[in-house]
Amino acid sequence: MAISIHTLRPEWRKSYEACHVEIPRKDDAVYVDCSVKLISQKLTIRYLAFDSPEEVINLQHHPEAYTAYIVCSGHFKFWNGNTCRHLQGGDFAFIPPGTTYGYQPLAPNSELLRFKTLEDQTDLLQAMRQFHSNCFSSHPGQREVASVDAKVTCVPGSCRLPDLTCFSETENTIPIIVEPYFLRLPVSPRWIFGGVMTRPCVKATHCEGKFSISAMETSDAHRVQPFLNRWLSFTRVDHCFCVVEGTFKIKFRGHVEWTLIRGGQAITVPARQGFTVDVGSGFLRLVTITNGTGIDELICKAGYQCASLTLPETVSCWDGWDEVRFISACSEVGALLG
Template sequence: MSTSTSSKAIPTHDSPPIPPASTSTYIIPQLSGELVSIPGSKSVFRILASEKQTGDDSIGVFSSGGALADAPGFHHHERAHDIFMVTKGELKLWVGDSCRILQAGDFASIPPKIIHNPHLLGPITETYGLIHPSSWIDFFRYVSEPTDIPSIIYPEQDSRSLPALLVPKVIAAAKAGKDYDVHFHREHVGCEVAPWSDADTVLPDGEAPYYLRANRGPRWILGGVVSRPFITGTQSSGKFAITSLEGSSHLDAGLNPLAAPLRYAVHHVLVVMEGKATINVEGYAPATLTEGETVFVQAGVAWGVVFESRFVRIWSFSSGDGVERVIERAGRQYTEGYVVPDKAESWDAQKFEEVCKELQVKAA
């Protein structure tokens, strides 16, 4: 199914500079992006979108992969809001006075001023992250080595000490008057790991640090699309939102509310986590994406998605209330199941139009 008549393909960037330094739609292949590696981390950051692409300071989105290595150390950010999402392996994460072991699908939100420390437990750990403001990603660029990373996946054999290399560089930057908003607490002692609890299955009513256990959080449904928000504007003070969009090619295509492109007032970074989906972006020919591929769509450009396999999971990162809020307000809470239902349901078209109007979302 396609709603675009243009023959112009969305640019795919798989060689430097990626992503491009312009506010336009693009696709990034699996395990690609602007690659930076912090010495001694045995890991790589793959920047998928930053202020260079959004044209503002709203969101920076990246993935990372690494092996068991030293933790960077306890630190906080005065202004930056940090997010951790695990897709493979294990991550030991201290957040304030709590600590959890995060595995695939687990999530953590760390607002400004909260002391935290991530420790990859490996041997293979993959994560996604979002940070606001997006210019904070310049810290990665400052402390990293050149972007021509020789490793195919990440520098697993880098045996240097991460803290020994990282902390002096941050101190030197501060002395030179460069504020990267990283404040170390070298004497801080982390607490013991605690088990997951029922508190880790709900979203807080405001901006606060929290963990969210995989697939245990709130769920919303509209038509045949399930949305599992990790964080909304309520928890980020309106700065950004992240959700998992899930659907199926086996459901009635006419009951897919995302098929017809909609023009949102915020940026969206869409990452296909499972399955295959066709993305229809205004002004471009339809593009079919599979696992690990990313598309960036800037604010004001309409986009829609068609699910092309039995199960599709797409993670949506937006610079404010986006697709997740449309599904929440126009749909209903999905409490009777955890997976995509066997049958899509109809929805109130008038309510859908009213919600879109409230959120400044327009049909293409």
């Protein structure tokens, strides 16, 4: 049978083998990992939508949490440590702990996806409380624990912030050291294998192995070779697939029916869960989030760096299937084939 869909706004759901959810809308959070035994290593996904430009700047500071943003649409002025950039659809920002950052929407219908680890005491205790009560019991304006985060708003000119500057050429690649950075995903380095193109946003090595994020795309013209007629599972890593555009088909070992994940929905896949996937639309774009080295790194290791900014019309010879290379990559990332 297919996985039932759940709407999390923002209740902590009970544990599932796999969790199929709607991406929560403005100021609601979905806790990606639905296993209570891993509650200290959770990640939240939050969707932020702004109907109109805002005069205020939202400044934040997380002493212990890693944070990342992907611009889904619109335009933002974004401050990240000592740098300020103009971000638009497809741009990415990574914020390590202890970095002051902020953003200001500049256009109507501007949207962000935010990813944040639950390292802060406030987030962790709130998540545990929500899991046990299965409801959001706090009243507006009240908190049961003191926040260690700093969140302030200011208007331009009332506080000293870095000046807006243009993207540099070095901001098209992930830096070697752990530091705040921006990426322009449409022109960032990309790898392709078996008709799947992936653009790494942040690797697990940049955040103490806590998570990695990649933007992926494929189409029904490209046969998704890694999954054809076989099962794939990861021994140590959980996955979350967030669909941005198109329809993502996934089937779990032991299930007969496919589960369809459409734009604005996500599905979590726990470690050791066997699964296979396919494309259910003409074109598919999704964001993958893992709590370690996962499917994005598998594609990078098995595949080849791609010069084209877009998917080729057909799978060319340099993206041809190499079973030996694929099996070797699976071994490196802890993936099992069945």
